[in-house]
Amino acid sequence: MQRQSFKDINLSKFIVYISFFIVLIGFSILLPGKFLTVNNILNILRQTAMISVAAVGMTFAITAGQIDLSTGGVTAITALVTALMLQRFPTVIAVLIGVGVGFICGALNGILLTKCRIPAFIVTLGTSSVYVGFARSLTNLEAVTITNETFNHYFGSGNIGFIPTLFLWTVVITVIGQYVYKKTPFGRAVLAVGGSESAARYSGINTDKIKFWAMTICGITAAFSGILYSARMHGARYTYGENDSMNIIAAVVIGGTSFSGGKGTVFGTLLGSLVIGMLNNGLLLLGLSVNAQMIARGIVIVLAVSLSLREKLSN
Amino acid sequence: MLKDEYALELKDIYKSFYQNQVLKGVSLNVEKGMIMGLLGGNGAGKSTLMKIVNGIYAKDSGAIFIGGKEIELHNAQDAKRQGIAMVYQELSLVPTLTVVQNLFLNAEPCNGLSIDEKMCLKQAKEAFEDFGINDIDPNAVAGDLPIGKKQLIEIIKAMLKNPQVLILDEPTASLTQYEIGLLFEFIRKLKERGIAIILISHHMKEIVEICDRAVILFNGTVALNAEVKSLTIPDMVEAMVGREVQEDYVKREKKADYNAEPLLCVKDLENSDGKLNGACFTIYPGEVVGIAGLMGSGRTELIKCIYGLMKPKKGSVTLRGKKITGQKPWVSVDTGVFMIPEDRRKSGIIDIHSVKMNLFLSAWKHFTKGGWIQDKKADEEAKKLIEKLDIKTTGIGQEVKNLSGGNQQKVVFGKSVFLHPDILMLDDPTVGVDVEAKDGICRIISAIADTGSGVLLVSSEFDHLARVCDRVLIMKQGRMVGELKRGKDKLSESSLLVAVQGA
Incomplete structure (x- = not known):
């Protein structure tokens, strides 16, 4: 019995490393001298930051047994609102307002989920459309340029030393996420609600409150992802985050978080998002057409996710 | 056909699971047009025996006769073919389908490839008429019907296959008094048609009311098989409990403090679904209070209402003189009220x-x-x-x-x-645990009370209540109808059974 559980723990933790190294080694072989270079690695870290950050919040939502399909819309609204605010306010205030937008969107998802008893899948499928529509009408599909260089440097295209600020933000958000997840009563309650909502309720955990905050955190990190997008691109468009939902959810699941809730790690999610990031980068470098990239990416994601799910189902 | 031929006869049935001998030579027989009540405590072998009759388990040895002919049952289909029908406690109706669709589920009369809806409806109406039921709309959606009607439909569904033996597994467990009356009327009609009926129940009063014969299993053997007319409830209790074990209640280091202010006062508690009807009691520091009641007595609802998982409609709950009526579970945990739920796998861990x-x-x-x-x-x-x-x-x-x-x-x-916590409430904590763990749980409960906490223990295992409780309240239809106190009354499994069954 002891042996059995020992095996379970190790296997599920290894899956993410296996996927990580398969993708890393695979592209290094397919793209000699192109993929595994310092420049390209820094590039991957920059490209992946937006997914990594949003995936931190998604880890909370999925661990609590929920899901958020509306992150793309939140990312887009936040990018635009932050860009517009930067025209009037200093960087810090604009960023805080941007995060506030994510808070409101996530909280709305949480309220619909807990007060109206609508499953998260349906709630966020609906709000996703609402948020995207809102983003499109915010500037009437116009892009907004950002000329605030401080903002662009510290949240996007700059480096500190040789390390991209985007990667530093990824690390900061991941570490904060990991600590909240592993070291606070709230994190333990999220695990409990996803593990067994009934047991959590009987244990005196306010399950609605926990689900509300898991969704709200997911909104906040999606918003932060939008802030990073706009700073990296020195402007905002309604298309930011458009196709990220699948990548974010895949990153979380490849990272070892149980899709049915109750188990996971935020560090695993970071590795999972890097798997996705390498995939996006490598397929592009291979010179595949956009259409072929989409097909290949979809297939690899399904394979990677099935790998991490299969191990869990075998218990 | 001989007149005394039995509809169902079981001879010397043995069954064991690994080392565990569950049935040790059970013989019984049911005549046509007879209602037999089957009783027995947890682990007495009732459900194993019925599963053998229903073809789900294979017997180790012994014989089964239907209408005087020996038969072999390999699966539930065999049993059906031989004219044995069973209605389980958990109803099997699909709530989203209509009554007719449910009745013919998986056995629809067909018209080529499509279901012959007209035929279904006609047969359903005929069946309803046949059994004298005129207040169920065959086109109603099953999920919308009250539980009593669902129970009747379930039985009619079983009767459509024209069984000779009908087994009903605790059909009254979730019915109201009125619904039970209707159900019994219906069962009597089936009896008049010469169907042999086996009724499994925990309610001895019901057995006395409707059955011709009572069979009580104890420890895998038939402890009693007699005509109901000649039986009293204490007779049945004695057979069910076996030889009374010496009172072996767990030694406590400290005693309940009846001079102190009560820890918990519950007054006239009622909830909205009517399962609680003015429950009243108090718990003193260091006291273990038991609740003895059958399923459906409101015992689980009582705990849920105090803890806050269910909203009380009327009445009050006071902890150390402070009103805590209707507070949420997470507030309860902080104020010193905690509960351990019934369904360990789903809600405990x-x-x-x-x-x-x-x-x-x-x-x-x-x-x-x-x-x-x-x-x-x-x-x-x-x-x-x-x-x-x-x-x-x-x-x-x-x-x-x-x-x-x-x-x-x-x-x-x-x-x-x-x-x-000041108050710990336990809902049937010993279900499905082995004897050693049961002892451990007894000790833990006593140790918790020794620290001055009050314990409210709901249990369907009356020997367990008798072992650890200072006082046991008898609960029926949502209120307390009696009390047995250690030192004042005899507190044993049989005295509790008599109190609960007689109340």
Whole structure:
């Protein structure tokens, strides 16, 4: 019995490393001298930051047994609102307002989920459309340029030393996420609600409150992802985050978080998002057409996710 | 055909699971047009016997006769073909389908490839008429019907196959008094048609009311097989309990303090679904109060109302003189009221989590320093609890799903031991745990009461109540109808059974 559980723990933790190294080694072989270079690695870290950050919040939502399909819309609204605010306010205030937008969107998802008893899948499928529509009408599909260089440097295209600020933000958000997840009563309650909502309720955990905050955190990190997008691109468009939902959810699941809730790690999610990031980068470098990239990416994601799910189902 | 030919005859049925001999030579017979009541405590072998008759388990030895002919049953289909029908306690109607669709589910009369809806409706109406039921619309959606009508439909569904033997497994468990009356009327009609009926029930009064014969199983043998006319409830209790064991109640270090202010006062508690009807009682410091009642007596609702998982409609709950009526569960935990639920697997533990994670499910905030959990402190505390409660585990990190039922239950107890609540409420904590773990649980309950907490123990195992309680309240139809107190009354399994069955 002891042996059995020992095996379970190790296997599920290894899956993410296996996927990580398969993708890393695979592209290094397919793209000699192109993929595994310092420049390209820094590039991957920059490209992946937006997914990594949003995936931190998604880890909370999925661990609590929920899901958020509306992150793309939140990312887009936040990018635009932050860009517009930067025209009037200093960087810090604009960023805080941007995060506030994510808070409101996530909280709305949480309220619909807990007060109206609508499953998260349906709630966020609906709000996703609402948020995207809102983003499109915010500037009437116009892009907004950002000329605030401080903002662009510290949240996007700059480096500190040789390390991209985007990667530093990824690390900061991941570490904060990991600590909240592993070291606070709230994190333990999220695990409990996803593990067994009934047991959590009987244990005196306010399950609605926990689900509300898991969704709200997911909104906040999606918003932060939008802030990073706009700073990296020195402007905002309604298309930011458009196709990220699948990548974010895949990153979380490849990272070892149980899709049915109750188990996971935020560090695993970071590795999972890097798997996705390498995939996006490598397929592009291979010179595949956009259409072929989409097909290949979809297939690899399904394979990677099935790998991490299969191990869990075998218990 | 001989007149005394039995509809169903069981001869010397034996059955064991591995080392565990469950049936040790059970013989009984049911005549046509007779209602036989089948009783027995948990583990007496009732359900194993019925599953053998229904073809789900294979008997080790013995013989089954239908209408005088020996038969072999290999699966449930065989049993159906031989004219045996069983209606289970958990109703099998699909709530979203109509009554007619349910009646003919998987056996629809067909018209080529499509279902002959007209034929279905016609046959259903004929069946209803035949059984004298005129208040069920065959086109109603099953889920919208009250439970009593669902029960009737379930029986009619079984009767459509023209069985000779009909087995009803606790059909009255969730019915109201009025619905039970209707059901019995219906069962009597079936009896008039010459159907042999076996009725499994925990309610002796019902057996006396409707059955011709009562068979009581004890420990895998027939302890009593007699005409109901000649039986009294104490007779049946005696057969069910077996020879009374010496009173072996768990020694307590301290006694309940009846001079102190009561810890918990519950007054006239009612809830909206009518399962609670003015429940009243008090618990004193250090007292273990038991609730003895049958399923559906409102015992689970009582605990849920006090803890806050259910909203009381009327009445009050007072803890140490402070009103706590209707407070939410997370407030209850903080004010010192905690509960251990009935369904351990679903609501007690999180089986994919470790022992440690489960032990402190409700308590993480007690381990924080500046908002962060001190895991070292929690690890130490978890190890202490494992030792104190004698939980058999490979360590604090072992997943709870790999523990035995008894040890899982001890983990659930661990949650409350750490919290040290003023009032701990337990809903049937010994279901499905082995004898050794049961002893352990008895000791834990006594130890909790010794610290001055009050314990409210709901249990369907009356021997367990008799062992640990200072006082047992008899609950029926949502209120307390009697009380047995240690030292004043005889507190034993049989005295409790008599009190509950007679109330």
